[in-house]
Amino acid sequence: MARFELVLPEGTAELVFRRHDDQLLLVHTEVPEGLSGRGVGGELVRAAVDHAVAEGLTVVPLCPFAQRWLRRHPDVAGAARIDWP
Numbered sequence: 001m002a003r004f005e006l007v008l009p010e011g012t013a014e015l016v017f018r019r020h021d022d023q024l025l026l027v028h029t030e031v032p033e034g035l036s037g038r039g040v041g042g043e044l045v046r047a048a049v050d051h052a053v054a055e056g057l058t059v060v061p062l063c064p065f066a067q068r069w070l071r072r073h074p075d076v077a078g079a080a081r082i083d084w085p
Contacts, residue, residue: 001027004047010034015044015066023083024048024057026066045069049080058083 004015011032018025026048031041045066052059058081061067067084070077 004044004051006040006043008035008040013040013044015041015048015063017048019057022057023060024052024055025060026063029063029065041065042069042073046073046076049076052080057081060085 001016001018003017006013011034013031013035014029015026016028016030018027026045029041029044045061048066049059049070051057059070060083061070062085070082
């Protein structure tokens with residue numbers, strides 16, 4: 001598995017993903033407590049979606065946080081093909 005990372009003085013946030021054929025599976029988002037509520041997790045999901053669009057991949061949000069975030073941000077979700085689990 002691979003990950004998107006956002007490194008800040010308060011800690012490192014990550015979105016673990018796996019690529020499977022033409023899919024980008026979003027597996028788990030982890031944000032340190034000191035960064036919670038600051039939009040860091042959303043930045044990671046947005047980066048994953050941007051990556052999927054650039055690579056022509058379908059996003060599969062297995063991570064509950066990524067699912068919720070994408071449902072609350074249809075402008076971002078609408079930019080990519082999404083295969084909801």
